[in-house]
Amino acid sequence: MNAVEVSKLRKVYSTIVAVDDIDFVVREGEVFGLIGPNGSGKTTTLRILATLIRPTSGSAKVFGHDVVSEAEEVKAIISYLPEEAGAYKNLTGEEYLRFMGALYARDRQDLERMVDDAEEISGLGERLKDKTGTYSQGMKRRLMISRALMLRPKLAILDEPTSGLDVVHATHVRRLIHKYVRDFGVTVLLSSHNMLEVDYLCDTIALINRGRILAFGTPAEVKRSVGATNLEDAFMKVMQVG
Amino acid sequence: MASVFKTLVVKEVRDLIKDPKILFGMILVPLMMYPVMGLAVNVSTEAVTSSMGGGNIAVMDLDGGNFSKVAIAYFRSIPNLTVNVLAPADIGSAIVSSSNLNATSLVVIPPGFSANATSGNPVTLLTYTPLKTFGVTEEARARLTSQILNSFGSFLTEYYIRTAAPQLNASVVMRPLSVVDSSIVNGKILPISPSSISNMIFTQSFMMPLAVMMVVIIAMQIAATAIAVEKEQKTLEILLTLPVSRFNILASKLLGSTVIAALGAVASVVGLTYYMSSLTKSFGEAANYSLNISPPPTYYVILGGLIFLTLALATSLAMVVAVFAEDVRGAQAVIGYLVFPIILPSLMIMIGDLQSFSPALQVVLLSVPFTYAFAFAKMAFVGDMTIGLVGLGYISLWTIGILYLASRVFSSEKILTAKFSFGRKRKPAMRD
Numbered sequence: 213m214n215a216v217e218v219s220k221l222r223k224v225y226s227t228i229v230a231v232d233d234i235d236f237v238v239r240e241g242e243v244f245g246l247i248g249p250n251g252s253g254k255t256t257t258l259r260i261l262a263t264l265i266r267p268t269s270g271s272a273k274v275f276g277h278d279v280v281s282e283a284e285e286v287k288a289i290i291s292y293l294p295e296e297a298g299a300y301k302n303l304t305g306e307e308y309l310r311f312m313g314a315l316y317a318r319d320r321q322d323l324e325r326m327v328d329d330a331e332e333i334s335g336l337g338e339r340l341k342d343k344t345g346t347y348s349q350g351m352k353r354r355l356m357i358s359r360a361l362m363l364r365p366k367l368a369i370l371d372e373p374t375s376g377l378d379v380v381h382a383t384h385v386r387r388l389i390h391k392y393v394r395d396f397g398v399t400v401l402l403s404s405h406n407m408l409e410v411d412y413l414c415d416t417i418a419l420i421n422r423g424r425i426l427a428f429g430t431p432a433e434v435k436r437s438v439g440a441t442n443l444e445d446a447f448m449k450v451m452q453v454g
Numbered sequence: 455m456a457s458v459f460k461t462l463v464v465k466e467v468r469d470l471i472k473d474p475k476i477l478f479g480m481i482l483v484p485l486m487m488y489p490v491m492g493l494a495v496n497v498s499t500e501a502v503t504s505s506m507g508g509g510n511i512a513v514m515d516l517d518g519g520n521f522s523k524v525a526i527a528y529f530r531s532i533p534n535l536t537v538n539v540l541a542p543a544d545i546g547s548a549i550v551s552s553s554n555l556n557a558t559s560l561v562v563i564p565p566g567f568s569a570n571a572t573s574g575n576p577v578t579l580l581t582y583t584p585l586k587t588f589g590v591t592e593e594a595r596a597r598l599t600s601q602i603l604n605s606f607g608s609f610l611t612e613y614y615i616r617t618a619a620p621q622l623n624a625s626v627v628m629r630p631l632s633v634v635d636s637s638i639v640n641g642k643i644l645p646i647s648p649s650s651i652s653n654m655i656f657t658q659s660f661m662m663p664l665a666v667m668m669v670v671i672i673a674m675q676i677a678a679t680a681i682a683v684e685k686e687q688k689t690l691e692i693l694l695t696l697p698v699s700r701f702n703i704l705a706s707k708l709l710g711s712t713v714i715a716a717l718g719a720v721a722s723v724v725g726l727t728y729y730m731s732s733l734t735k736s737f738g739e740a741a742n743y744s745l746n747i748s749p750p751p752t753y754y755v756i757l758g759g760l761i762f763l764t765l766a767l768a769t770s771l772a773m774v775v776a777v778f779a780e781d782v783r784g785a786q787a788v789i790g791y792l793v794f795p796i797i798l799p800s801l802m803i804m805i806g807d808l809q810s811f812s813p814a815l816q817v818v819l820l821s822v823p824f825t826y827a828f829a830f831a832k833m834a835f836v837g838d839m840t841i842g843l844v845g846l847g848y849i850s851l852w853t854i855g856i857l858y859l860a861s862r863v864f865s866s867e868k869i870l871t872a873k874f875s876f877g878r879k880r881k882p883a884m885r886d
Contacts, residue, residue: 225871265867284699292695298688300465300470314461315696343472359692364864 213276215367215399216261220270223256223423224267230256232423233270238367238416240275243393243400245361245414247407249451253296253389253423256401261401262292286294291365295372295403297356301345302340305355308344309362316363326362331390335381349376355387361392368392374409382406386413407443419450426450435450459702464541470676481721509535509598512552512560515544519568525579525590529561535602549582549833559583559599579603663804663831666761667797670768670824673767674789677769678776680707682785690870700865705862715765753833756842760827763849766821768796770856777863778872800828808832809840820858823852 215453223231223384231253238244246254259265260272263283271278277285298310309330310323317323331340334354344352354378360368373389374382386409392398409419411431419427419434427434427450431443440446470476513529515522529537538555540548541794547560552560562580570577581603583596608628615624635647644651684690692701704721779785799822808816808829819825826845833841 260689262691264691264694264870288693288697290695294490294688294693295693296688297692300469300689301687302469303465307468310695311461311465315458315698354693 213240214238214273215242215275216244216401217273218257218261218270219272221257221260221272222269223253223260223265224268225257229423231260231267234420234423234427236418236424236425238401240399241393241397242403242415243389243413245410245417247399247404247410247417247447248403248418250297252421254420255371256423257420258292258369258401258403260289261286262369264292265288271277290366290369291360291363291370293356293360293371293373295375297352299344299347299352299355302343305334305340305347306344309340309359310354312359313362327366328357330355330362333361333385335384336386340363350378354381355386356389361388361398361439364392364396364398366397366399368398368400368402370400372404373402374404374406382409389413407447408419411443419447421451457697459706462698462702462706463709463713466680466706466715470680470710470714471717476676476679478676478798481714481718490739495822509595509602510538510557511535511556511602512538512540512555512557512597513563514542514548514560515563516541516565517563517567518542521568521571521577522563523605525563525567528609532605536878541705545582546700549584552582553584558595559748561599561603569866571610574618577610579606663800663828666764666827666831667713667800667804668829669718669761670764670796671793672709673765674772674793675786676714676718677711677772678779678785678789679782680711681773681776682782684777685779686781694869701861704773704861704864708766711769711772712765752839753842756839756846757827759846760830760842760849762825763846763853764824767849767853767856770853774856774860774863777807777869796822796824799825803828803832823849 213444214237216236218234218236218268221234222229223229234253234257236244244376246257248254256265260267261274261279263279263286263393273279274286274312275289277289279286280367299305300311303311309327309440313323313326313330315341318325324406331337334340334351334357336354336358338350339347339351347355350396357370357373360370360373368389370389377385387399389402390413393400400413402413404413416429417427417431417434420424426438434450435446438446438449440449471481497870507766509532513526515526525541526537529535538552538557539550540560543551548560548562562582564578564580567577567579581599583599585592587597593720611628612624615622615627620698635645635650637644637646637648637651639651672881684693696703771792775788775792779788799819802811803819803825808819811819820829823845826841826849830845833839
């Protein structure tokens with residue numbers, strides 16, 4: 213079964229066409245990257261798949277569940293990380309993780325496993341006992357990523373997962389994303405501006421601009437299709453054509 | 455599902471109560487502020503009482519006659535009053551001497567005082583009272599001097615009556631009528647004056663609506679903050695993708711806000727009760743009879759229902775509006791606007807008497823659903839349940855309507871996309 217099936221998806225905000233009749237499929241167990249410049253329609257697409265907003269027309273399904281008519285079923289199997297995400301500043305990191313975990317955990321043991329996972333993913337250690345209001349931007353982002361992955365969702369929708377992280381932590385997070393895909397069968401749909409990250413992480417990518425998909429395939433296929441030596445060149449060439 | 459809802463409510467309460475602005479501003483400050491105010495009143499009252507206990511006046515006799523000696527003897531006969539007799543001098547020197555003696559006032563007996571008194575003419579006494587701090591203590595001490603001189607006036611009246619008509623009882627002539635007041639409340643005869651009971655009931659029936667009003671305003675602010683803070687802290691998007699229905703998220707926020715508002719209300723009422731108890735000493739006799747005219751249990755049941763529904767309505771309304779706010783400041787600003795039309799009619803009912811308003815104004819006031827709890831709170835000692843029962847039905851309809859509206863707004867995209875700044879200029883947004 214495909215993890216995501218998007219067909220003729222369109223989203224219009226009054227007069228602005230944010231997503232323009234796009235189609236793509238994400239296979240179960242792969243890392244799929246939606247790549248494009250600012251305002252290209254990446255975040256709108258991810259928000260539709262996360263059930264936050266409704267498409268103007270077309271359809272989007274997550275593991276066979278329609279994101280509009282079966283939103284509750286979709287929410288139960290996804291984990292969404294927005295590009296700009298914050299935590300409740302008056303709660304400690306651990307309280308935040310426990311609150312999130314309690315909504316998904318089957319039992320207490322499952323909840324403890326989630327919190328342990330999050331501690332490892334975030335690398336925050338004793339700082340998890342502090343209020344999140346005292347965290348730096350990077351620490352908050354690590355907390356957010358650990359929340360998204362500790363749930364071991366069927367589909368993790370990650371909007372710019374490593375934005376705001378230093379090189380060390382960004383590398384750590386990329387390895388963990390690979391680990392969760394390999395060990396726990398998590399499918400990942402992400403957006404990113406970082407071409408190195410995309411090349412390292414993604415099995416399949418779609419280059420999107422002005423709401424339309426301009427190129428689709430493995431990073432190697434996309435590079436080959438435009439005669440580029442690296443993904444950054446490929447991106448620039450595709451965007452100029454688009 | 456119940457445990458998921460409980461998790462949401464616990465998180466709401468925990469997040470709100472850990473917010474220093476809410477913990478201090480809405481719970482700890484009311485809990486401490488009113489008792490501190492009460493304490494201040496008590497300390498001031500005791501200070502005034504103790505300073506009055508040892509009254510001290512200076513008297514300068516410029517008359518030197520028999521009657522001026524009678525006056526000085528009269529002053530000296532007053533218990534706990536120190537009378538310092540100054541040697542005749544000019545007024546300026548006498549004032550300085552009086553001040554050195556720490557006297558409250560200087561009383562001057564002018565020349566001709568005894569001659570006038572003996573011949574039955576009006577007499578005059580001159581007083582000079584220094585005001586330094588313009589405080590309550592000075593005012594009370596000046597009043598003490600006035601009371602001393604008034605009582606001397608009564609003494610003079612009795613003297614005149616006894617001199618002119620020895621056959622009459624001077625005390626009877628001065629106070630020929632004695633009135634024994636009784637008040638009838640709910641068919642019970644209470645040996646208290648109507649004014650005493652009115653004073654007590656006005657204060658008590660004012661406190662209950664005041665407490666209700668405070669709870670409503672606090673709950674609205676908290677509910678609006680609970681929504682707006684999700685936008686401001688950028689937690690809303692994740693919250694809406696959790697495996698919980700949006701209605702449950704809304705309900706948990708309503709319940710969480712109400713719990714915090716209730717804590718705030720309890721803190722305020724406890725504090726206010728202590729404060730008021732420090733003032734109610736003046737009720738005297740009426741306070742002893744308060745239990746005899748306390749409201750029936752059904753009154754509290756209806757009032758509880760009205761307060762609960764009013765809170766549900768107020769918090770739902772606050773959330774509907776807060777959804778459109780960009781941040782916490784915007785949400786609180788719009789609640790400020792919203793509170794005004796709620797408070798104004800409620801204040802009119804609290805201060806005035808509903809029955810005394812014109813029928814048209816009564817209809818207008820009672821068309822506002824928030825006024826019922828206030829109107830009924832005032833009925834505590836009257837025993838009429840009608841307005842409370844009507845209010846339960848009327849507010850229920852409003853609450854259902856607004857809750858429905860809130861759930862519709864909450865399940866729409868507006869909750870994510872609406873970003874009104876309510877009167878403040880928005881910074882131009884950077885396009886992603």
